[in-house]
Amino acid sequence: MDLLERACELKPELVHYATSGRFARELSVVLDRFYADGAAPDEAAAFLPVDFFVHQHRLPGGDTVIDRFLDDHPGLDDVSRDLLLSWKDVVEGVFEVRGHDHDTATLHNLVDELTYQARSNLGAGAFEPLSPGMFVVGRLIPLGEEWLISGTPAVHPADARQTLVSVAAHVALANPAYVFRNPEALATARRLQSEQRRCFVAYFGTDQVVCPGSEVEERMRGYLAYQSDRIPSAGTQPVFEVPGHVRSSDTVALIFDETHGFAYYRDFGRLEEIFADPRLLDRRPYRDLLSGYLRGDEVSPVPLVRLAERDPARADAVFAKLLGRSGFRWDRSGEALLRTHKPAHYTAPHLPNLTPTTQAITDHLTLPTT
Structure with a gap:
């Protein structure tokens, strides 16, 4: 079984574990925070808080759902355990499609200015609707040397660039740690x-x-x-x-x-x-x-x-x-x-509390006002 096949099995198991009721109180707090301004406008936004809860939310004590899942499944093989642990590292961004073949898409993140080779758990034709210049707003999780689309991304046409550049700039300014995935930044x-x-x-x-x-x-x-x-x-x-x-x-x-x-x-x-x-x-x-x-x-x-x-x-x-x-x-x-x-x-290296100027930030600041 290759890594993608194993990921396609593990991700639903992990989501089911997180939403099965054992974390009802903690999940409710996360949902309330995400929906504070109203209901989610689409499927991608609706699943975002669940995906965040599964991969990143800190439970009382500082551990995550992934840590608890591993504790409750001691029989997992090393490959599965390593894959799950890597999923605590999530890339959020506004990705420009640079190209794709039948099962892999090349995505350039306007937030951290890095390029990712991404796979999908939806099958070989998942990227067929995409064409170079389009945009995917969503999340990626590690898949060995590649990356896996996590959750339901939002897809936008190429002519949405101006709006999405501004979105990427706001994300970078609000979350400097996202930019710091780039070693040069x-x-x-x-x-x-x-x-x-x-x-x-x-x-x-x-x-x-x-x-x-x-x-x-x-x-x-x-x-x-x-x-x-x-x-x-x-x-x-x-x-x-x-x-x-x-x-x-x-x-x-x-x-x-x-x-x-x-x-x-x-x-x-x-x-x-x-x-x-x-x-x-x-x-x-x-x-x-x-x-x-x-x-x-x-x-x-x-x-x-x-x-x-x-x-x-x-x-x-x-x-x-x-x-x-x-x-x-x-x-x-x-x-x-x-x-x-x-x-x-204490659980992560101290990052600078300023954001270096990325191309998206520069473009956003020079956009004409309407």
């Missing part, structure tokens, strides 16, 4: 982030600035103007906007970490107070603040790590009091604690 982004950090340090005199929330926008405008003069090709980034709850904070930390990149953290001054006097954790607002920084999976570990490194002994007292674990030692258990509550920050 990743190398460019790492270089740009390093240059931006040097500008940040040169402008502020340090890589960490603490200021009132009301001053954040003014300070950042000054820094970004300084950076723009020194790195004219710094890549495309979202416009820096400060939410109201951050603007109203007593203090905000602007940190440009060497590994994690730039981010801002509200109420940082109160967090510093806790590490200066752990007894403040007897007060509910301080305890809630530290707990939010620790248990918020989307909050970077950077501020906690930095405060703990200032005085590890004081960090011992802080977390011992918060966790109710006398004898807690930051040097022995600090990283494990962060990994438990912030698995997403």
Whole structure:
């Protein structure tokens, strides 16, 4: 049996396993999120949240449906296990059809600017309706050295290029990790982030600035103007906007970490107070603040790590009091604690938090407005 045949057997089994009811609560949350703006307009959109849930959604504990499937099917052969594990690596994109034969299509992704040889589990004639210049919007999963169409893609004619270029640009800007599948783009982004950090340090005199929330926008405008003069090709980034709850904070930390990149953290001054006097954790607002920084999976570990490194002994007292674990030692258990509550920050390499300019982004920005 070749790899495609095995994939055609495994994919329905995996989808059935994911939708059989054992993950009903988790799947319902994913469906609600995808359908927050209304029902899916077509079959491709309708199956997208299920396909995402099957391959990428993190279950409580940080594992995936694929991991659970493998645990529940210990008798699978090595080829099947390796194939399933590879399916956690999903390519999403806007693909231009460059050509096809009876069972393989050559697809160029406008998002990451890479070309993929794709197969389908629908049989040898699946690509017959396609012609060079048309577009496929969808997802690919690995199939050895090739790729397999995952889910139901949306097919568009060649004259939809202008619209789909804009779609690809928005996808790239919203999901830099998609662009970083391209090694050249990743190398460019790492270089740009390093240059931006040097500008940040040169402008502020340090890589960490603490200021009132009301001053954040003014300070950042000054820094970004300084950076723009020194790195004219710094890549495309979202416009820096400060939410109201951050603007109203007593203090905000602007940190440009060497590994994690730039981010801002509200109420940082109160967090510093806790590490200066752990007894403040007897007060509910301080305890809630530290707990939010620790248990918020989307909050970077950077501020906690930095405060703990200032005085590890004081960090011992802080977390011992918060966790109710006398004898807690930051040097022995600090990283494990962060990994438990912030698995997403430790399960993959840290990527730059800026997006280098792709051709789709350039084309989108130069499109005439109507």
